[in-house]
Amino acid sequence: MPKGVAASPGIAIGKAYILEKENLCILEYKIKQEEVEREIKRFKKAVEESKKQILEIKDKVSKEIGKQEAYIFQSYLNILEDPLLIDGTIEKIKNSRLNAEAALRATYKSFPEKFKAIQSEFIKERFRDVEDVAQRILQNLLEQPTMSLSHLEEKIIIVAYDLAPSDTVSIDKDKVLGFATDVGGRTSHTAIMARALEIPAVVGLRDITKKVKPGSTIIVDGNSGKVIINPTPRQIERYKEKKRKFLIYKKSLENLKSLPPKTIDGREIELAANIAGPEEVDLAMRDGAEGVGLYRTEYLYMNRSSLPSEEEQLEAYRAVVEKVAPYSVIIRTLDLGGDKFLSHFPVPREINPFMGCRAIRLSLELVEVFKTQLRAILRAAMYGKVKVMYPMISALEEVRKANRILSEVKEELKREGLSFSDSVDIGVMIEVPSAAVMADILAREVDFFSLGTNDLIQYTLAVDRVNEKVAHLYQPLHPTILRLIDNVVKAAHREGIWVGACGEMASDPLGVSVLLGLGVDELSVAPTSILEIKKVIRELNWEETQKIVSHLLNLGTSKQVKRYLDSRIGKKIRKILQGGE
Numbered sequence: 001m002p003k004g005v006a007a008s009p010g011i012a013i014g015k016a017y018i019l020e021k022e023n024l025c026i027l028e029y030k031i032k033q034e035e036v037e038r039e040i041k042r043f044k045k046a047v048e049e050s051k052k053q054i055l056e057i058k059d060k061v062s063k064e065i066g067k068q069e070a071y072i073f074q075s076y077l078n079i080l081e082d083p084l085l086i087d088g089t090i091e092k093i094k095n096s097r098l099n100a101e102a103a104l105r106a107t108y109k110s111f112p113e114k115f116k117a118i119q120s121e122f123i124k125e126r127f128r129d130v131e132d133v134a135q136r137i138l139q140n141l142l143e144q145p146t147m148s149l150s151h152l153e154e155k156i157i158i159v160a161y162d163l164a165p166s167d168t169v170s171i172d173k174d175k176v177l178g179f180a181t182d183v184g185g186r187t188s189h190t191a192i193m194a195r196a197l198e199i200p201a202v203v204g205l206r207d208i209t210k211k212v213k214p215g216s217t218i219i220v221d222g223n224s225g226k227v228i229i230n231p232t233p234r235q236i237e238r239y240k241e242k243k244r245k246f247l248i249y250k251k252s253l254e255n256l257k258s259l260p261p262k263t264i265d266g267r268e269i270e271l272a273a274n275i276a277g278p279e280e281v282d283l284a285m286r287d288g289a290e291g292v293g294l295y296r297t298e299y300l301y302m303n304r305s306s307l308p309s310e311e312e313q314l315e316a317y318r319a320v321v322e323k324v325a326p327y328s329v330i331i332r333t334l335d336l337g338g339d340k341f342l343s344h345f346p347v348p349r350e351i352n353p354f355m356g357c358r359a360i361r362l363s364l365e366l367v368e369v370f371k372t373q374l375r376a377i378l379r380a381a382m383y384g385k386v387k388v389m390y391p392m393i394s395a396l397e398e399v400r401k402a403n404r405i406l407s408e409v410k411e412e413l414k415r416e417g418l419s420f421s422d423s424v425d426i427g428v429m430i431e432v433p434s435a436a437v438m439a440d441i442l443a444r445e446v447d448f449f450s451l452g453t454n455d456l457i458q459y460t461l462a463v464d465r466v467n468e469k470v471a472h473l474y475q476p477l478h479p480t481i482l483r484l485i486d487n488v489v490k491a492a493h494r495e496g497i498w499v500g501a502c503g504e505m506a507s508d509p510l511g512v513s514v515l516l517g518l519g520v521d522e523l524s525v526a527p528t529s530i531l532e533i534k535k536v537i538r539e540l541n542w543e544e545t546q547k548i549v550s551h552l553l554n555l556g557t558s559k560q561v562k563r564y565l566d567s568r569i570g571k572k573i574r575k576i577l578q579g580g581e
């Protein structure tokens, strides 16, 4: 049974529609010197035409789906201005005397080779955007109409290599039951759009387009990431039942939107959302998020070939801040490095990037880049409530250094007469063991902590979070992790500051019960998990979780922790979640 990434929850049962990208027939031929100008003109016209079309799509999305979803198309417009693609093609026409189609193809096809060293899933996904844009320019050069999914006759499940935003936008929501794609991950556009459209989706299935025959029946389980091809009547019945239960469960969650995330015995937890860009804010706020607990700003730097300017960052942060007000937005400063790289950034390659010059270390080295971001954040803070958070702090000096730069930035803004907020709270991510152990000292320097459990687990247990080979050693419930968190929470509370958790552990029901018991004050989770986690919080008894945790802190292995948790709370959690499954 093919298994991929569960990208958008829900279950779809229906006929597969294999979406094939037209294979454009591109001829390659040499042009004469006197034809060069004409060819460049033809290319520029196709680029202009593409811009017009994308602007139209952007408007349509903005009106019919939402302003934030339309944001994706801004990156398409940026690609159409990208010197690497546009000037690169023009140079090729001139220097190699190639026809425009062949020059464009040669230019964008050389990108993967150029970026080969980059492991980032995000960059790979952005390359698919470049391909989509290039395809559109080619279609305009060849004067071929673009494909549309708006005239589907019957209800179907789309099976595709990948869905470009320009494909998803033309989708008739009543006809498309689900998506299944070969490529894509958590942050792929297909995943984001599927969630915005509330269509079940599984992405990253590798070769689903080869396995499914057009018209055959398939089941897409967006909850577990499974896809069943040609299911038996019994499987269909079972999944119909699952679907029925899921819809009842989803409906029941809706009632929670305006209820507080409070335990049975009255402990109120702040429940916020993790976002990677403005496009995720609407869903989070609709489901009752009390602010943004983690804004991963690095994505703003990633879908492009140059750094975002201060004004551009200001605009992006302001969009989020205004939407989220009166709640606060925790803007995490640039967390590049590790598995997140930029194609155009002057960062030397390292043997061990997760341990190298990443996150705050990089910002402290590239002070001007850091300052530009801090300026934009402080200016955006005028439009609502903003907190700043430094990633991957591993030593006290880093906090002090970052704060010194922040003070300099404030002075500069003052001198320039620009309006900004002088009173943003400063926090740090606790995601490196040294920071967790030093929490008592760090707590005196900042206003809050947020536990980045994804990295904290990786660094504490020495288990690469992206290496499948050691995935079995990646144990969020390892006793050491619980002890570290216990130390952090106690130290923070002694110093009178609050502690949140924004790693994946906060989106896991069992993890939530442990975090609550350890005394965490805030949880920040993926927008799609807000309601589920709220449900879990509302059915837990805080005092009981504290008692459970005090026992867990004396255990020696993850297995023992899991077994004890299961015996005390497993049944309850399973019952809370969808139909006892």
Ligand code: PEP
Pocket: 294, 296, 335, 431, 451, 452, 453, 454, 455, 456, 502, 503, 504
């Ligand atoms: C974490 O490390 O837990 C975290 C939230 O940050 P990221 O996943 O972006 O590294």
Ligand code: MG
Pocket: 431, 452, 454, 455
């Ligand atoms: Mg992290």
